[in-house]
Amino acid sequence: MRTAFNEEILKIAEKDSRVFMVLSDIGYGEIEPFAARFPERYFNCGVAEQNMTGVACGLALEGNMAVTYSIANFPTLRCLEQIRNDVCYHKANVKIVIIGGGMAYGPLGVSHHSTEDIAIMRALPEMIVLAPADRIEARAAVHAMMEHEGPVYYRCGYKKEPDIHKCSIDFRIGRSIEVRSGTDITLIGTGTVTYRVCQAADLLASRGISARVISMHTVKPLDREAVLQAAEETGALVTVEEHNICGGLGSAAAQVLAEAGAGVPLRMVALPDTYIHEVGTHDWLLDRYGFSPRSIADTAGKLIGAGV
Template identity: 40%
Template sequence: MLNKQATRDAYGKALVELGQLHDDIVVLDADLSKSTKTADFAKIFPERFINAGIAEQNMVGMAAGLAAAGKVVFASSFAVFAAGRAFEQVRNSLAYANLNVKICATHSGITVGEDGGSHQSVEDIAIMRSIPNLSVIVPADGASTRLALRKLYEQPGPAYLRLGRSALPLIYEDDTDFQIGRGIVLRDGRDATVIACGTTVSLALEAAHTLAEEGIQVSLVDMHTIKPLDQDLVVRKARETGAILTVEEHSIIGGLGGAVCEAVSEKYPIPVRRMGIDDIFGQSGNPDELMQHYGLTSDKIVQNIRLLLKKKLK
């Protein structure tokens, strides 16, 4: 069994599995199929695959037309293009019409690495979360990516699935109870809560083990669905622990941290700290070194929990 897998790799394999089960699935790509891994589907189902070329807006328009004709459409590109270049089409052609298209965007965040700041989308969750009717899902490993894809096929309507380039530790089993709109509690603790998504969930798990050795017991939530946010779980953990740390490979503005702060401030105000990209662009570099540079490490999570607990006690 694999110990690590990139969520984009899991996506490619899961598309093939779904395609074998459901002949109403059509897959589109914007000339990046080898990178987004939709090439796996194209090889087996060429009659149900369309390369729209380097034209993301056209790809989304084509996806809308196919969905209006009854197809379940999975459309892929890099996150910076899917959320940025095609924003108007996602908003007006898909979400406004509430069509059954799943935008599955790979190469999100700073772990895109050497491609640099122009290709490192740290704003896409905020952009997509602002669009009515659009679900936003950020899986933490290969298994949850496969589970998310199955649920997205079953759930009608538009969605944004955020995937990554780098291999991540496997956390889940294929029989995990994965529900869109319901966070997963990976650990229970009374001292504080860490809420993470995507690449940062495995880092948070590592930090939770370190903190436990110090006698600090934290709850850990994988908030894989940013929209609709599991507000009931957020409020329950706020009540139980009295302090929350959010961790994401995304800007601290408008993403997971913003969503959690909105829920907490309205329903159960407590101290919250946000870890993420501090309102700056990415840069070219090795993915692991970039995560270190931007403070997205298990050690930094531990440090922030300590600071949060001091604030909680005041």
């Protein structure tokens, strides 16, 4: 997915001279084409994320679009106050891109697990929060992000994520995508874990359960209508996110349901409120923490009393 991101940003920069890439010494093997093509719009700030964010803000306030880019929590938590005070408060046209959302960097350990980012970013006024599910969404999301005037957080995957879309999509910020239709329950995924949600829906189908699957690529602003429509039409929801159970997609959906008085059964498949210190690949960790298709399907089945 990161390759898709870099290819698209390069295409946009070819057409729009306002695009700057502002890095903190991360991007090896991916960023070189941009650096070679636009050296005057490429700035590696060194390992200095606070300065990276401030510089991006300064560039943006002068009429440019600045993309900060690094892995996991480096361009978000390390410089959170710069994002809040400098970027968001000033509505600066800065795009914050992380590579390796969730536990994509699996065995690298807790420092490289971005598992609280959605909650933290969505709490910031002015911030748009994107988490594309596959490369097709990822490419479309880059264009949507750059067309949006203002701060955007873009949670990118790492590499080799399976595609969930078979055809072209209509990607709009704040408008979710129904990946498959269904009538008995709705599974809402965000980010690259959504392909496992699709596999879970296949398993449910084999058990005679018709599960709708929604890709909630924008966590903020959340597609309220899609959530409420799913609640009304399918009567039960499961949210799936590779993120701490506090404050992410599940919390956002629950808020929508509660405020609307749409009290349908809801389960959140998410990471427990702890640090995942066990060592393993991305897939191993996902299986271990309840994101196997079977586990997601079982959670959904139990929720509607269909057993496992």
